[in-house]
Amino acid sequence: MNDSIECLKLWAEGRLDVWVNPDNPLRSLSFPPVSKPVKYTLYKDTEFESMKDLNGDGLIFIQSGYNGGFSFGNNLGIKYALKKGDADFFWFLNNDTVVDSNALSCALKIFDDDNKIGLVGSKIKYYHRTDTIQALCGCNKIIPWDNKSFRWIAFNSKDAQNFREGFEIEGALFGASMLARKECLSDAGLFDEKYFMQVEEYDFCFMVRRCGWKIFCCCKSIIYHKVGASTGYGTIKSFFGRKSLRNNFKRFLQTPCLHLRNRFYFTKKFFGTFHFYLFFIINFYLVLRLILGIIVYDDEKFKRIRFLLIAVFDGIRGKMGKPEWINS
Template sequence: MVNYNGHKDTIECVTSLRKINYSNYKIIIVDNSSSDSSGEILKRKLSHCKIIESKKNLGFAGGNNLGIKYALDNKADYVLLLNNDTLVEANFLNNMINSFNVDNRIGLVGCKIMYYPQKNIIWYGGGCIDWFRFIGDHYGMKEIDQGQCDREKEIDFMTGCCMLIKREVFEKAGLLSGDYFMYFEDVDFCVKVKNTGYKIWYNPKAIIYHKVGFSSGGEESPFSIEWGTRNRFIFMNKYKNNVTMFNFILSKIFFYSTRFIRYFQYILSRKKDKANAIIKGLRK
């Protein structure tokens, strides 16, 4: 997991991990050049974990890649990417590991993710890539859980909040793309996994809870808006050949028109910081 100025969340996450009923694992924490002494605090309070301190903030992809490389160098069979602002159920990892027995072509396994502390509301119940909007779409998001996302199945998109990945997938698909810094690297990685012939699998019996957006100020913080705008544009251009040229042009028109509408909505509601974040994202 990657930590940036969030040692309290990281410690709480590790506390929940130490209660799981799967024993053969090691915890690697990458401190992404925090400015709040997180590295020292984590080394002191989580001495049983491997703490890697990055000299600069490498973003989500870069931070995770440091941990992935360490895990692979130390002969890990699987690597679990887990957001530090999560809490886990005791059997989540057992259930995710068991999913690889369903089909030997499964290379990446995801889980069901609920909001925290609203544990009855779904944040992620499986997902797909929407090739018109060029985003990773969450099934069941913000819906009260009534079992609508409880079918185990193959999917196209798993959020980087929690991914369990076979070692061989990294050997064939590579690491997370460094193009994005924050957001969309998980969508990009899922495309690469599928393109190398592996399946992505959703297991709803594996459940975790997500303090959504804590590390970036919330789901609609200026930070999230800026980087989400910038990286969606990059993702669109990188994978434009996945759709016809006509559809890509329509997608671009939709993208710019919705950013334009959102910009004026923020201006009219006196949320200039969010309006400016859209402009910054388009300029990057």
């Protein structure tokens, strides 16, 4: 555990400030004039569930003694808001993002167009390259036989005029920013905490679509994503002139390893045993490619291969949740 909750409390009380470079073009968004102190209420874990009345206003901090991952954290917030009962919409927003001043209002307007719209995503740009799109709402295809139109915008795509309007997507939203209607959330249920991290937003969006709700992208809702804040950045490595972006060891465990494990779980959960084994056969080639890439480019080769295979076997046998090896 780190001291992040103490820093948040000090900030709210006006005893701690965050420095932002005056030359940063997003300074006005991440360093707004906020009068201090800011009123806040702090809850420990799920203690709010046993309270009859939740009268807290201002900022609500929920401090958990356990890191259960992306789904676990979101679910804590959902449970609090549902119990308090005064929320019509829920905004799931990564903590390494900076929000455009009109991001929320523009996204909310999309819901007015159709009462069957359950989720709205944002245009995600890089924080350090503000003219470049990281993702236009959607995320990559998880299973090869799902031929829905994802409207995925490749990494490093320059922002263009044809990405100014909103549109419906039939895939999954990028988890950095998702706005949900309360009724949609009631139908689809909470996030599946078995994933820990990776693939959970795809699972959630899949459930939303299965319940008959529509998913939209709002291009006027812009979020700036710092990227790599929790897992670090990759480095470019070369082998006989062929370049490859390689993950550091921590990012390797949290991205390809967990992503692969969780895809096995997702496939069996929604498509059954036959497709599960079909998925395994299809991904046997992918595992071999990952191992070859490790041998050619990476350090700690044996250790990486070992944990990759552990992740695969965990996925096959359905050993989910926070893995024992994640902090290794």
